[in-house]
Structure formats: structure tokens, C-alpha cells
Amino acid sequence: MNTDKKIVFNHFYQLRHDIKRSHILAPSFVDKKYASLVQPRWMSRIHPVYAMIFSFLSEPVSIPDLTKELSYFLEMPEEDVEALIKPFINNNEIAVTNYKGTVNYFPRNIVIEEGQLFGNSVHYTPQQFAYKEIDLTQERYYVAPASILFMVNNHCYTDCVYCYANKSVKATPLSFDKIKDIILQAKKWGVAVFTIVGGEVFLYKNWKELFDFLIENGYKESLVSTKVPLSEEDIITFEPYGIPIQISLDALDPEALKQILHVKSDYGEKIKQTISNIDKHGIDFQVATVLTKYNETIDNLKSLHDFLGQFKHLRRWEIRVGFKSLYSRGDFDRIKLSKERINDINQWVEEVKKTTSVNILWSMDTGEKYFKTEEGSRKFIGSRCSANYSNMVILPDGKVTICEQLYWNPRFIIGDVSKQSIEEVWNSSRALELAFPKREHFRDESVCKKCAIFDECLSFPNKCYADVLKGYGDKNWDYPDPRCVKAPQFINELQAV
Ligand code: SF4
Numbered sequence: 001m002n003t004d005k006k007i008v009f010n011h012f013y014q015l016r017h018d019i020k021r022s023h024i025l026a027p028s029f030v031d032k033k034y035a036s037l038v039q040p041r042w043m044s045r046i047h048p049v050y051a052m053i054f055s056f057l058s059e060p061v062s063i064p065d066l067t068k069e070l071s072y073f074l075e076m077p078e079e080d081v082e083a084l085i086k087p088f089i090n091n092n093e094i095a096v097t098n099y100k101g102t103v104n105y106f107p108r109n110i111v112i113e114e115g116q117l118f119g120n121s122v123h124y125t126p127q128q129f130a131y132k133e134i135d136l137t138q139e140r141y142y143v144a145p146a147s148i149l150f151m152v153n154n155h156c157y158t159d160c161v162y163c164y165a166n167k168s169v170k171a172t173p174l175s176f177d178k179i180k181d182i183i184l185q186a187k188k189w190g191v192a193v194f195t196i197v198g199g200e201v202f203l204y205k206n207w208k209e210l211f212d213f214l215i216e217n218g219y220k221e222s223l224v225s226t227k228v229p230l231s232e233e234d235i236i237t238f239e240p241y242g243i244p245i246q247i248s249l250d251a252l253d254p255e256a257l258k259q260i261l262h263v264k265s266d267y268g269e270k271i272k273q274t275i276s277n278i279d280k281h282g283i284d285f286q287v288a289t290v291l292t293k294y295n296e297t298i299d300n301l302k303s304l305h306d307f308l309g310q311f312k313h314l315r316r317w318e319i320r321v322g323f324k325s326l327y328s329r330g331d332f333d334r335i336k337l338s339k340e341r342i343n344d345i346n347q348w349v350e351e352v353k354k355t356t357s358v359n360i361l362w363s364m365d366t367g368e369k370y371f372k373t374e375e376g377s378r379k380f381i382g383s384r385c386s387a388n389y390s391n392m393v394i395l396p397d398g399k400v401t402i403c404e405q406l407y408w409n410p411r412f413i414i415g416d417v418s419k420q421s422i423e424e425v426w427n428s429s430r431a432l433e434l435a436f437p438k439r440e441h442f443r444d445e446s447v448c449k450k451c452a453i454f455d456e457c458l459s460f461p462n463k464c465y466a467d468v469l470k471g472y473g474d475k476n477w478d479y480p481d482p483r484c485v486k487a488p489q490f491i492n493e494l495q496a497v
């Protein structure tokens, strides 16, 4: 260790106490120039002693001074203190430590040299992390969520055949003052990520003020998605926020767009112009294409590829197969792709990828993950569910649900931030009932009721209620996650197979 240089806690990360443990959390957005230094969206539970140690690094300090201070505070010889802090100084890899029987995970570069510091410093004190008991086992955050998703509205510019949104509820929106109050509460509780989604964020009348207020309070979006054709003036206003945009573009042909999105015939030209202007003003963007019967042809993909290939700031083109949503109108089978068609598209994508400069992300989800896992929710294939374990979703009128796909489904409403604080909602009886399910609440029809690993499985929050409801219907909410080997066959097919 170079003892001349001062070191400091990497304030990109945030320390937060949670009664019986502490957490290290990271925001979702990081400026490109720091991307290699940190791990956005990091979340881990740690023994509070580590948070106390890091509190001594709130401001830059030399290693000899830090060692002396910690030796006094921890009542430990200086050599032992040096060994304790060594794994965190400019750690290029995730650090794993053992402390009094607890295993602790730390993101890379948790402690850095003074000159590497970016962002605002926070002054922590060891007393903030005082504890009486230790619990690093419970997955769910005790006091408040780690992240919040706020849906600004539930109306859209388009009317897509594969619609994923519940637009039927006419919600009275929260006032902008209330939204600001919620953001300030989130900041107070150390919520690390505050994401805004629509409906359509750009149809929300206060979108500029909202971005300003979020940034003022340390929340920066990592992506904003839209289907709204934006004026050049709006793009110029948006550019300084430095937030990437995702534009949905399913086809270029006006007739196909009319069928898919129920838009006027000039929509295609307007959205193409939007993309050109986004690129012209140097905003990083990605494009998402959802495939249904109406745009499944290779010719459609070729024309999209040729169009997108001209842009400098296109970071990714994501092609997805449309999937059934809880709000799909009409008969989903009528618009879904056949397995043969998915295979054709797969072949085309693999071929194009060999030569193209466009970064194509192709999700060929054919349902492989379902009905496979024998060991319960910890081992389910796919991304981990954040619903009601680390995340809460605030609907436009202030009602709080556990997952954005569940919208106003009353079974999953855990509170209302127009009347309650974030902390009250997070600890409401409904939130806790859903988070810690009891066997006696399951019906005999559910295989979970008699499952030998019920406690082990359901103490690890990872059940996708959205998939359960899509596959088995609302009344069968207590059926297993369809990734479980014991899950019954779907009553309603989810996939394009
Ligand atoms: S049957 Fe239910 S409780 Fe048992 S492993 Fe499957 S999902 Fe978990």
C-alpha cells in the first residue's frame, strides 16, 4: 500500500442501515467515463461493522491515520486492522469476506484513492450503523425498499395489439407536490434507485420538472422508453439530462404500423424523424422491436436493420417476440409467432450478426425455463424478481403494488402513498402477508400447499406472480411459479410455442 496517498469511500455507492444489518447500494445510472470503476445497481447486505469502518472513510484519509483510528475504535492491533481493510482498497473484483460467521459481498472499488472520487460525498458516522442483533439472512429489506418505480401515467400515444399496459383504470394523478414529497421521502430512507415509467413519460405534463427534481435529489434515470414522436425542440430540452432513450419501432411500413399500433399513416415518418434528431443531438439510444404476426417477416427486419445501421448513437437494437400480457386484448393466439417463424428469425439474426455493426440483442424466449426447477425459487432460471422484496411500484394515483405488471389488482395493492409514508406502506400488513406467505393461506388446489420445501422456497422471494396470473388466471394466484417442476401445465399458454 502506498501510505502517502489518501483513500476514501467510493461515494458512488451508498451505505444504508437496516436495523439488523447494513446495505451497500448503487444507483442505476453511471456516466460512461466512470463505468469501468463501479457496479451500478449493486445491492448487498453487510455486517454493520463494515459500514462503521467505511464511515471512517467518508472523507479522504491516509492509511496510517485510518489504521490508528480504527485500531482505537475496534480495539484491535494495527496489523489486524490493516488486514481487515486491505480487501477493499481499489479492489478490481467483487470482494467476499467472512466476519463473525457472516459472509459479506462488496462491489468493486469500494475504497478508492482520493483523486478517483467523483460525485457527492456523504458524511457517515459509526453511530448510524449501531445494532443490537444481526440478521443477514432475511432477504426482504426491513425498513424501506431499495428501489421504487413510479408510473407517472397509464395512457399511451399508441394502441398496440400486444399491449402490456392496463389502460382501463382512469386514475386521478398525484399532484406534482405530492410526487416531490415522495421523492424526498425516498431520499430520506436511502432508496438507491427511483425509476419513472409510463404509460408515456413524455405525455406527462411535468416531465421536465420531474427530471430536474429527480436529478437535484441524486436520482438519474438509466433509460427512458417512448413511442411518442418527439419534436426537435423536446429533444434539445432532453439532451442535457444525459439520459439514454429507448424508442419502440416495430416496422417502417405505414400499413403494418397502423395494424400494430393503430396509429395514423404519418406515424412512421414522424418516429423516423425523431430517431434522426435523437442521433443528430448526440443522445445515446436503443430501439426495441416487438414481433407479432403483423411484422414477422424477414423483409421487415431487413428494412429496420438498414434504417438503423446509419446511426452513430444507436447502442442496441433489441428484437423480442411478443408475449402474452395480463391485458392482451382479443385472442393472443391470433397474433403470436409460430415456432417455425421464430427459428427463421433466429437464423437470420445469427447470419446478420456476423457482419453488421448494429448491436443486436435477440431474445428468443421459447419457454425453456418453465417446469424445470426442482430446488425451489432460489434456483429458478431467469432474472430475480424484485417485487416486494427490494422494490415497490407506485401507480399514478398513489396506490402501491408489488409489480408494475399487476397494476391495480387488489390482491397485490400494499398501500397508498397519497395517505401513507413509504415506510408505512412497506411495513403494511398486506405487504408483509405477501412477503412472508403462510401455508394455511394456500388452497388445497395448489401443489405448494403440500410441498416439502415450502418454507425454503417461499422464504426466498422470487415467485413471478405476473406469470402465475397469466398462465393460470387470477383465482389461481397460489399456484407455483411456472418455473417450478411441480407447476401444472398452463391453462393459458404464455409462449409462442
Ligand atoms: S411447489 Fe411451490 S413451494 Fe414447492 S418448490 Fe414449487 S413453487 Fe416452491
Ligand code: SF4
Residues within 6 Å of the ligand: 384, 385, 386, 387, 402, 403, 404, 405, 463, 464, 465, 466, 467
Ligand atoms: S412478479 Fe414477475 S414481472 Fe413482476 S417483478 Fe417479479 S419477475 Fe418481474
